[in-house]
Amino acid sequence: MRILLVEPGKAPRPTEIGDGLESMQVVVGGSIQAVYPFEEPVALVCNDEGKLLGLPLNRVLRLDTGEIYDVIAGTFFLCAAPPDSDRFASLTEEQIARYSERFRAIELFPEVRHG
Numbered sequence: 001m002r003i004l005l006v007e008p009g010k011a012p013r014p015t016e017i018g019d020g021l022e023s024m025q026v027v028v029g030g031s032i033q034a035v036y037p038f039e040e041p042v043a044l045v046c047n048d049e050g051k052l053l054g055l056p057l058n059r060v061l062r063l064d065t066g067e068i069y070d071v072i073a074g075t076f077f078l079c080a081a082p083p084d085s086d087r088f089a090s091l092t093e094e095q096i097a098r099y100s101e102r103f104r105a106i107e108l109f110p111e112v113r114h115g
Helices: 021-028 093-102
Strands: 002-006 013-016 032-035 042-047 057-062 068-073 076-080
Touching (some): 002 093, 013 093, 021 032, 021 042, 021 076, 042 068, 076 093
Antiparallel strands (some): 042 076
16 A cells, blocks of 8 residues: 655655555554544544654644644554545555645654643
């Protein structure tokens, strides 16, 4: 399956992974969570416990207004999520180019100190 891999502090890059659960878990480093922040059927697959585990903050998700509504922690990837299938699929080359541009900026987050 052709995906767009987005790692903290790095530019997005297309890569190939298996389409099984185990392959996806290896990429994100644990249990997967799929979210659907885009209008088209594309899934953002991340570590379900990324924030709880203290994984490095990676990229923000914004509303159409530009307002931040969430931050993804840890490595994530984008893949197609066909509405007529129960399996993820490869992104098209056009989607890879568009989402590479969308997540091109490496975001820096201030370190939060507790206590």
